[in-house]
Structures are given as C-alpha cells and as structure tokens.
Amino acid sequence: MSNRGISRREFAKSAVAIGGAAALAACLDRGAPDVPTGTDDPATLPARQHGWSESLATDDAGNTRLSRHHVLLLLDYEGDGTPTDADRRQVEDALRSLERAYEWSTEGLLFTLGYSPAYFERFDAAPAGADLPAPEALAPFEDPELDTPDALLHLASDHESAVLAAEEALKGSRETVNDAEMAATFDGVLSVTDRRTGFVGAGLPAENQDVDGIPDSDPVPEESPLFMGFKSGFEGNQASEDRVTVDTGPFAGGATQHLSKIRLHLQQWYDQDTRDQRVSKMFCPAHADEGTVEGVGENLGTDSGMDGCPEDVVESSRREGVVGHSQKLARAREDGSPTILRRDFDSTDGGQASVHFLSLQRSIADFVATKEAMNGTDVAENSAVGQRVNNGILQYMTVERRGNYLLPPREYRALPSPNPA
Template structure:
C-alpha cells in the first residue's frame, strides 16, 4: 500500500503546485459539492463521471469489456439531516475509498447515487431527473422501493467489497492501510444489502440454490442462463447515457431491479435451439452463437418471427428501441443468490429513465400477441417465462465533484 499512498501524495502536491490546473479537466472547481474542502487529491487518476469504467477494463479477443466479477449494493438511509457538515463527511469518506484502491477491476469501482427519498427530503423531487419507480409489465407486481442513496461496489477481489462495507459502516477502519476518520456510517445506515457475481465459473460455483436444476451449468457459463450478455454492440456508450445539460449535466440516471429466475424449464424443458430462440431470435441456430463477437446481427423481423416460428427472442425485442442502430441503455447486471434463489440484480444507466421504461416495454412483447396465439405475456415471449421482478428503485448518479448531497 506504500506505493499507492505515495503516488496519491504526489498527485496532491502536483495539484497544489499547478494551482489546480492539473486536475481541472477532471474535477473543475476548487471545492466539492459546496463542502469547501480542498480539491480532490485523486482527481488526476479518476474520471469525473462516476459510472465510467470502460477505459479501465480488460477486454476479450473481440473487444468486449470484461466487467468486475463481484458486486455489492449498499442501499442507504440518511441518519442525519442534509448539511454542509454531513456533505463534508460523505466526501471525505469517498476520498478515503479512492485512496485505498485503484480505479480498476483488480482494485475497486464505486458509485454513490442518490434516490427518490433524498430528493423528496430536500424538496427537489419534482426537479430531479428521476421519479418513483413504476410497474411496467402486466405479469409482475414488484415492490416499488425508495431510498436516500445507494453505494455500488465492484471488484475482482470479493474481500475488498467486504472491507469497504466494514470500514465505512461497521468498524470504522482502517481500509487497506488508509485511516477511516470520516466513515460513511456517520451519515448513513445500511437499509439493505445485495450481492452478486458475473463471469465464467462463478454461476456454476453458486448453482446450489432454488431455481437452478442440478448439473445444469458448466464452468464455461458466464451467467445462470448460459449466455454472455455484454457484447459491446448491445450496450449504450458511457457518453450516450450522460446527461448533457442543466443542473444534472455530467451525471446519469440509474435503475435497479431485483429479478428472480426459475430455470428448471429453461435447462430441462428446452433444447439448445429453444434457448437460442428465446434469448436471441428463432432466426439463429445454436451453431451461430460462437460467431457473435461484439454484436448480435438481428434482421429486425420480430413480428415475422412470431408468425413463422410462434416464438420471439429477448434480444431482438429490446433491439426495437435502438436509436440510429445504437442501444439506449448501459447495462451492468449480474447474477445473485440473494434469498437462496437464483436471480439477477439488473442495473442500467441511461440519460433519461424513459429510455429504461421504453426498453422494458419492448421486452414485454405485447405488440406480437396478435401475430401468434402461441405467444402470451410470458410463454414463447423471450425470457419472460423464466424471470419475476421482485423490486424496482431509481437513482441519480451525480458527477464525482458533486456527489455529496447534490442540489442541497
């Protein structure tokens, strides 16, 4: 840890010597979120958009980003009223996390986002780019949750997620050698914790839970449903999902859902062709899938497929809402065994929440019901027959330099 702390100390010294010019492109102002703190000494090593990871990730042979393998979501409730003092505590706590770990998958990615309860608390919910979550499908009755904030932690090293949680909300530190003088627990309490994972080998290692038949998964499967879902061409860019004007510029919106999966029929009632048809499109054969490198080459013929095959695919449905051929949401979903049941924590970043809602409505596939009697709200309708939405929540992700009590 000595080299990490020394590097950060040098960054702080350089910023002071250059009169902040060395970090202006990242964090801009001398203070952060109105806290009157000195400039963030880690600015030169960090993107100002909290959700930016792609330039820091490894890629596979096809150029697809390989996301961090372990995740933890800490949903938070404020224990104090918003104030400049509380904002300083939050900003100092977040800077401690930044000092402890490098911004990369082997270190730690982290996002502090603010929920509808917070904006209601400060009287700004009507002005915020987020609103209370909604029921979007006819077959789900999710809990519509509201929180003050959420802290998202991602790393290839699961012990680092536990270390941050303990240092910031339980023991008070230290954190990877960094003293924790301003724990986030002085301002927040944890209302709920969600955990999960993503990547080859991990689903099979966690398959002894309800919802997955024994022996279904191999060590090559990156998800509980068996398919790699993070091809670059199926994801919006980090630039596209960034809010580009008004008080919220440089931030984005975040939707978080918890979905449970029931995969007995997926693995034991369908063959490879049936799974490919429902995940991608019935126009594809299982032998086509290995050739999908960084995108999925849809023919944009969902209704034709419904009439011809009596089944439509998940990916071909959501592709209906692309803009100029580009996706409109950036997914960072991952598998979970929370509640001892197979599931997905679905995280999506988008410039406007209506982009998420449009994507989910396309996924519902209501528009193909008249094209085939075999397709219902769930049956033969992509992957809808295998998932149930348990909860939804919405958040705003401010820029790093405004992450402590935005708008307060």
C-alpha cells in the same frame, strides 16, 4: 478444490454474500491479494461516477468485462430535514478515502453513489434537469415491491476482500483499507437498510448453482458468466457512457440508474427446453436454425448478431411461434444504437438464483422504452406467442423489486441538493 473442501471462487462468492467483519477476516485468512493502491489527486479520476469503461478489463474479443464481485448497499440519511454541510464533508471524505486506498479499476475498486426520488422529496423539489420518476411496475404481469431508500451505493471489484473491506470501512468497522487510513466513514450520516450481493464471470455461476431456481442436474456451463448459460454485455448491444450521460443542467456529467431484483426460474429452461429452444428465446430463431451461437456465445465477438435476425419481429413471431429476447431489444435503439448501458450481475441472495439488473441511461424514460420492447406486448397481441410463454425469456423471470436513482457527477455525489450548481 482447496484443502478445506471448497473452491476459492465459491468461497469468494460465499464471503461476499455473508458479509461482515468475520467474512472479511476469513477471506483474508486465505491470503490477502495484492490490490493496487489509488491516488491522492482526484483530478486524475473520471468526472463521471459511472466512468468505469476505460478502467474495466476486456475479454479476448474486446468487450469490457465487469468486476467479478459486487455489493449493493441501500442507505438512508440519518439526519432530520436536509443534509448539513458537515454531513456532506463526511460522506465525501469517506469516499475520497476509498479512492486513495484503491486504484479505480476492476483490480482495485469501482463504485457509484446514487440518490432516489424519495431522497429529493426532503427538499420539496425534483433534481433539476434530470428525469427521475418514482419506480413503478413496468408490465401488466409484474407486481414488484418498490425500493425507496435515500441512496444506493454500488461497490465492485475482482477481489472479494476489496468490496468487503470497503463496506466495513464505510460502516465504521475498520480504520484502514488496503493499508490506507480512512479519514471518515458513513457512520451517523448514512445507515444501511438493505444489502444485496452478486457476481459475474466464467466459473462463478457454475460453482454456485446449487440454489432454488436451478435444476439439481448442475446444468450451468463452467464457461458461462451468467446463470442462463450465455454470454451477455456485447459491446455492440450496449450504449456508450457518452450516450447514457446527462448532458444539460446542474447534473450534467451524471446519469440515471435503474435497479431491479429479478428472481430466476430455470427448471424448464434447462430440463425441458432444448439447446435450440434456448438459443431461439435468448437470441432469435434464425440463430438456432443456422447454428450461429457456439457454446455460451464467445464466437459472436462484440455483437449478438441481430443483423442476421428478421427485422419484422411480429411477422417473424407469427411464422416461428417464438421471439428472441435480443431480437425484441434490437428495436429499442436510437439512430441504430442502444440507449441503456447494462451492468447487471447474478446473485444467490436468500438461497435463490436471481439477477440484480442494473442499468445506466440518460433518462429513466430510456429504460422504460427498452423494457417496453422487452415486454413484447405487440408480439403477443398479433401472433400466437404468449405474453410470457415463448416471448423471449420472460417466463423464466419474476421482477421482485424496482428502484430508480440519480448518479450525480463526482463533484456533487455527497448528499446533493436538487440544484447544487
């Protein structure tokens, strides 16, 4: 603990969640980190906005590790009609300023800027060659609000000061970031309509579990990177960046993005369910029977081990009375590989334990198919497993919001037309 009565990690999460110039100043007052600077040559950066993987840190097993701090800004275009060339230049100059200020890495700053179906409606045309439907409820038991901003900016860094400073600079509240001058801002072109924040990484969930949705017994393990107490994001369970990248049309090199806000209800998860029940529901019953998962699952290496779980999920559910979350998702594969790349993280926005589930895929249809497998409706219809009870981790979650976005390749990221080529 620090001499101010709050740990550095807890303060970092709180600063990012609060946001604003005062939070940034308080953050820097505790010591400005040595954040590596960026580049003047955009050709050295990935052509894909979502080209993060080679710049992410890795854990001991070789799984890529997401940045610890995240800010999501939902944005609306302030102009009338379609964007002007001047507005496009302003947005591009602002983003290039961040790339000069910060290295493209977890130690520096990573970001994407995506556009919704509502944005493209101003052109009376859908984005050419991209599957970008309007968001909708994806299960009979959910009733989410549907996000329809024009754009979504995702900022990520291991340093809380980096995401906060970048956010303030884009809003026009700072002239410099990381000792580099901002050539432009979003001011007058893109305005913030909603702000969401979060974190991922060992220690952060445990230190920030004093929120609604988690029991008062402080059950989240210190070593867990997520509120539910298990490791996630195994390389073997993730699609590659190549697999999620649009490969034809003017937006080739881009990707589609889905963002859900999911509220967590973990009282039963921790206070009533046993360790074996949690392992059964998160992974599969066979993992619980055989003691496959140690601690938060670090021993699993780069794969959650679904090869050790029965392939016939319905038959297994009839026999066991429960089906695992990972067990269901293993069915949503193409040629043996997953079709979505998860970059989700936990949150305490509004004093409530939640997950901002962010995924990348070539087509939104890939996400819908994965969600259908997660729903386990076929399991519920053909076994004693309920539609939510004992059906993976569904009973511990409520989907509150959904939104779909297109991440253009870097060259078209600034207020694109439906056919920028």
